Amino acid sequence: xxxxxxxxxxxxxxxxxxxxxxxxxxxxxxxxxxxxxxxxxxxxxxxxxxxxxxxxxxxxxxxxxxxxxxxxxxxxxxxxxxxxxxxxxxxxxxxxxxxxxxxxxxxxxxxxxxxxxxxxxxxxxxxxxxxxxxxxxxxxxxxxxxxxxxxxxxxxxxxxxxxxxxxxxxxxxxxxxxxxxxxxxxxxxxxxxxxxxxxxxxxxxxxxxxxxxxxxxxxxxxxxxxxxxxxxxxxxxxxxxxxxxxxxxxxxxxxxxxxxxxxxxxxxxxxxxxxxxxxxxxxxxxxxxxxxxxxxxxxxxxxxxxxxxxxxxxxxxxxxxxxxxxxxxxxxxxxxxxxxxxxxxxxxxxxxxxxxxxxxxxxxxxxxxxxxxxx
Amino acid sequence: xxxxxxxxxxxxxxxxxxxxxxxxxxxxxxxxxxxxxxxxxxxxxxxxxxxxxxxxxxxxxxxxxxxxxxxxxxxxxxxxxxxxxxxxxxxxxxxxxxxxxxxxxxxxxxxxxxxxxxxxxxxxxxxxxxxxxxxxxxxxxxxxxxxxxxxxxxxxxxxxxxxxxxxxxxxxxxxxxxxxxxxxxxxxxxxxxxxxxxxxxxxxxxxxxxxxxxxxxxxxxxxxxxxxxxxxxxxxxxxxxxxxxxxxxxxxxxxxxxxxxxxxxxxxxxxxxxxxxxxxxxxxxxxxxxxxxxxx
Numbered sequence: 001x002x003x004x005x006x007x008x009x010x011x012x013x014x015x016x017x018x019x020x021x022x023x024x025x026x027x028x029x030x031x032x033x034x035x036x037x038x039x040x041x042x043x044x045x046x047x048x049x050x051x052x053x054x055x056x057x058x059x060x061x062x063x064x065x066x067x068x069x070x071x072x073x074x075x076x077x078x079x080x081x082x083x084x085x086x087x088x089x090x091x092x093x094x095x096x097x098x099x100x101x102x103x104x105x106x107x108x109x110x111x112x113x114x115x116x117x118x119x120x121x122x123x124x125x126x127x128x129x130x131x132x133x134x135x136x137x138x139x140x141x142x143x144x145x146x147x148x149x150x151x152x153x154x155x156x157x158x159x160x161x162x163x164x165x166x167x168x169x170x171x172x173x174x175x176x177x178x179x180x181x182x183x184x185x186x187x188x189x190x191x192x193x194x195x196x197x198x199x200x201x202x203x204x205x206x207x208x209x210x211x212x213x214x215x216x217x218x219x220x221x222x223x224x225x226x227x228x229x230x231x232x233x234x235x236x237x238x239x240x241x242x243x244x245x246x247x248x249x250x251x252x253x254x255x256x257x258x259x260x261x262x263x264x265x266x267x268x269x270x271x272x273x274x275x276x277x278x279x280x281x282x283x284x285x286x287x288x289x290x291x292x293x294x295x296x297x298x299x300x301x302x303x304x305x306x307x308x309x310x311x312x313x314x315x316x317x318x319x320x321x322x323x324x325x326x327x328x329x330x331x332x333x334x335x336x337x338x339x340x341x342x343x344x345x346x347x348x349x350x351x352x353x354x355x356x357x358x359x360x361x362x363x364x365x366x367x368x369x370x371x372x373x374x375x
Numbered sequence: 376x377x378x379x380x381x382x383x384x385x386x387x388x389x390x391x392x393x394x395x396x397x398x399x400x401x402x403x404x405x406x407x408x409x410x411x412x413x414x415x416x417x418x419x420x421x422x423x424x425x426x427x428x429x430x431x432x433x434x435x436x437x438x439x440x441x442x443x444x445x446x447x448x449x450x451x452x453x454x455x456x457x458x459x460x461x462x463x464x465x466x467x468x469x470x471x472x473x474x475x476x477x478x479x480x481x482x483x484x485x486x487x488x489x490x491x492x493x494x495x496x497x498x499x500x501x502x503x504x505x506x507x508x509x510x511x512x513x514x515x516x517x518x519x520x521x522x523x524x525x526x527x528x529x530x531x532x533x534x535x536x537x538x539x540x541x542x543x544x545x546x547x548x549x550x551x552x553x554x555x556x557x558x559x560x561x562x563x564x565x566x567x568x569x570x571x572x573x574x575x576x577x578x579x580x581x582x583x584x585x586x587x588x589x590x591x592x593x594x595x596x597x598x599x600x601x602x603x604x605x606x607x608x609x610x611x612x613x614x615x616x617x618x619x620x621x622x623x624x625x626x627x628x629x630x631x632x633x634x635x636x637x638x639x640x641x642x643x644x645x646x647x648x649x650x651x652x653x654x655x656x657x658x659x660x661x662x663x664x665x666x667x668x669x670x671x
Contacts, residue, residue, distance in 0.1 A: 014490075053562050074568040086563035090581045099577075100567035147567070 002064035002077075002154035002187055003029045004050060010058035011045050011211075019045045021211045022059070032181055032188040034202035036195060037234070042211040044159055047191045051157050052076050064154055076155075079148035083160040085140045087132040087147075093119075094128040097146045118146040121183065138169045145177075149184065158190045162197065174200060195235050199223070207231050229369040232286050232362055238318060238330045241292070244366065245285040249278060256361065258285055259303040259323045265358045272373045273363065283372065286362035289318070290332040295353045296342075302353040305329060310346055317343075321352060329354070420646070427640035434632040448640035456613045457641055460621035464645075467534050467617065468599040474535075475542040475594035480587065482543040484575050487553035488561060501544045509541075510603065517607060530608045530615030537608070538598050545593075552586040553579060585662035592652065592660055599649060618645050 004027040011020040020042040027033045035043035048054040050061055052073035060067050068076050087096050094115055101111045119125045122142040132140055141161060148156060161177075162170045174197060181188060181201075192198055198205045199219045207214045207222060207230075215227045226232035226240075233239045245258035254265040254273055265273060295302055305321035308328075317333045331354060335343070346352070363372040422439055427448050429441035452458075486498060516537060520526050525533030556579060564574045580587055598605075602619040609615035616624075622641045625634040653660065 051562075051566060053565070072570075073562075073565045074570065078566060080563070080566045082559045082563060084557065084559055086557065086559035088560060088564070088578055099564070103568040103573065147563075151567075 003027060003062075004155055004187060004189065005062040005065075006046070006050070006059065007062070008059035009046065009049060009056060009061060011042065011049060011054060012057040019211050020049070023213060025206060025213070025216065027187060027189060030185055030187055032190065032201060032203045033206060034190045034192060034198040034204070035206045035208060036192055036198035037208035037214075039193060040210075041208040043191045043193075043206075043208050046208075047157055047159055047189060050155070050189060051078055051080050077153045078155045078157055079151045079153040080157040080159065081141075081144045081148050081161045083163055085132070085144040085164070087140055087143055089132055092129055092131055093124065093135070093143050093146075096132065096143055097150055099147065100151050114150045115146075118149045121149070121180070122146050137165050138173060141165065141173060145180065149180075153186075155187045155189065156184065158188065160192055161190075163192070163194070177201060195237065199235065205235075207234060225371070225374040226286075226362065227371050227375045229284060229286070229364050232364070232371075236288055238289050238332070240286045240288050240362070241329045242364070243285050243287070243323075243327055243329070245283055247278065247280055247283045247363065249280045254278070256283075256285055256363075259305075259325065259327060261301050261303045261355070263301045263356075263358065263361075265361070267359055269358050269361060269363075269373075276373055278363070278372055282366045284364040284366050284369070286364060287356050287360060289330040291360035292329070292331040292354050292356050294319075294331065294333050294338075295355050298353050299355070302355045303329075304351055304353055307346060307348060307350045307352055310348070317346070319346065319352070321354070423639045423642050426636055427643045429636050433634065433636050435635050448636045449644075452637055452640050452644070455637070456616070456621060457618070457637075459614060460616050460618045461644065463531050463615070464599060464617040464619075467531055467538070468595050468597075470535050471538040471542075471598045472591050472595035474539045475545075475597075476587070476590045478539065478542050479545055479549060479590050479594070480580070481575070483546040483549035483553055484579060486546055487550045488558070501546075505544050513604075513607060516604075520608060526608050526615070527610050527612035528614035530605070530610075530612070533608050534598065534601075534605060534617070537604055538601075542594070549583070549586045549590055552583055556582055585659040588656050588659040589662075592656060595652070596649065599645075 006023050006025045006027075009020060009023040010018070012018045023042075023046055025033075035046060037043050045054060049056050050063075052068065052071060052075075056069050060069055062068065063076060063078070088099065091099065097115045097118060098111045101114060106114075115128070116125065119128055122145060124139060124142050124146065127135060127139060127143075132143065135143065141164075144161070158177075162173050165173060178201060190197075190201060198207075202219060204216060204218055205222050206216050209230055215222055215231045217225070222231055222235050226235065229242060233242070243258050245256050248255050248257065252270075252274060254270055256263050256265060298304060303323060305323045307319055307321050309320040311318040311320070312335075314335075316335055317331075317338075319331045319333060321329050321331060323329065331352075338346075364370065365372060365375070368375075425439055425441060428444050428446070429436075430445035430447045431441065431443040433448075486494065517526065520533040520536070523533070525536065560578055560582075561574050564578050565571075569577060598617075600619060601617070602623065605617040606620045606623075609617070609620055613621070618641065622638055622645070624630065625638045625641075631638075
């Protein structure tokens with residue numbers, strides 16, 4: 001159990017490509033931090049620098065207050081789970097899990113206790129004598145987690161541990177990682193490209209792009225207060241709708257006009273915008289698909305659009321609609337709110353009317369993409 | 376109804392039989408060809424084995440099957456310097472096999488896993504250097520070894536030195552094999568607390584059995600059958616000869632008539648350990664040769 005502190009950490013490869021720029025983050029003791037971002041954003045590189053598998057080009061990495069820049073991975077007291085499991089193929093499951101303990105010359109009976117203990121928690125006791133090739137993907141991942149678990153290290157690093165598993169197993173393992181985290185109660189750093197994993201697992205999420213941190217925050221913060229259009233688009237599925245809009249301010253009145261609708265801003269959002277002293281001008285308005293509502297009659301605050309694709313997801317419809325100015329939007333409509341007759345009317349080419357409440361609107365600078373309130 | 380059913384199902388069966396028959400024919404042809412090649416290949420060996428048991432005369436004769444069989448040639452062999460040569464060869468081959476294997480495997484692992492500044496140029500340099508025939512170094516090597524006192528009757532350490540000196544350059548096959556082992560295994564082991572050396576012998580080598588055996592075999596075979604270097608470094612001194620040089624000298628004009636059958640017996644004894652080694656390890660050897668390309 002330990003804190004991890006990264007100060008101005010930088011990674012420049014031999015071909016002068018900078019993978020990570022001035023990364024600053026303090027991970028607290030027993031915190032679960034998730035690095036998330038598209039491929040090539042530097043999240044894995046940062047994790048590997050913490051592990052000691054990549055040289056650090058600049059800045060310092062501290063574990064428990066000790067600078068570890070020049071320490072070998074074996075001297076950092078970390079455990080790591082790899083994307084492709086990285087189990088030793090020539091060893092049995094037991095030997096795989098016991099490997100690190102044997103390197104430490106731990107007495108065999110203590111090794112036995114730890115290995116069987118971990119196997120019990122992970123439900124792999126009956127596979128201890130098997131070789132990894134005789135295991136399924138999910139079982140292999142459990143062994144990999146077991147191997148990291150028995151070491152009782154200060155920091156637990158996980159590099160996309162679930163991305164080799166099929167969707168069903170991934171959901172199951174995700175839940176197990178949450179339980180495991182409660183049992184281990186140690187510091188976790190978890191890398192993923194899957195925003196669902198990030199949202200469900202992390203105490204805090206670090207969203208990265210092109211080697212820069214875009215935002216650090218709790219799942220609720222990054223979802224409700226995205227600092228810029230990138231974070232807004234990355235977190236949440238389907239991604240947030242971004243519509244060019246006009247913001248009009250008259251004294252303490254603010255309205256947004258977009259796609260033929262005039263929507264007055266009220267409540268907290270109005271106060272926050274006024275506090276930031278925004279002026280009239282072009283903006284990007286963000287509204288999440290689940291915050292758009294289907295209304296049955298046109299009004300001053302509704303958008304008219306044509307239905308293009310209707311994806312039936314079971315409990316909800318994902319409607320892909322196109323506005324008269326070619327802006328594409330996605331709307332999530334819970335099927336429970338629709339009558340059969342209404343549902344039958346939602347066919348290709350049908351005109352639908354959409355609206356949303358001011359409290360779910362996100363206001364972004366059109367040029368810079370930063371959030372006008374939180375950016 | 377039943378007739379209708381038989382017709383369509385019999386067609387694929389016939390086709391299947393045709394396929395089977397043509398496969399059997401082509402297999403037979405291949406086996407016949409392989410048997411012919413093996414027989415041609417084996418004729419010289421069979422001749423030598425038969426000659427080694429011939430006791431009615433010691434010179435070359437015009438027939439293959441001995442008129443009188445016996446072990447005299449082998450018995451006589453033990454009275455000559457042959458045992459010394461055999462021991463020399465064995466010591467040289469064994470030490471070379473051990474040292475060369477260690478050097479080659481370390482070199483291959485280094486070039487496969489480490490990224491250092493001169494890695495590319497070094498590999499290219501060794502590739503180009505390897506294209507020059509080793510014989511080019513003969514004169515200077517002799518000079519150096521003579522100054523070090525490692526020629527003639529002291530040729531054994533000299534030869535070991537010659538064989539292992541450039542062995543690191545033979546890294547290609549094993550590096551190719553190591554490249555196919557995922558790097559994340561190394562990383563996992565390093566995080567688990569292993570040093571680089573522990574990674575090599577606890578993780579990489581157990582996974583590379585075929586290539587390790589291949590390396591040992593080739594390292595053993597080189598000095599076991601070497602003639603050129605062994606001949607000029609021992610330079611006529613019987614105590615420094617290996618079997619190839621010693622036996623060859625029995626084929627000189629004034630020796631051949633009294634030692635031809637003994638030469639054959641020596642040849643059989645030289646071939647024996649290598650043959651046994653290969654028979655036991657051929658599975659690994661083939662895996663090792665092809666392993667660099669596709670991981671087994």
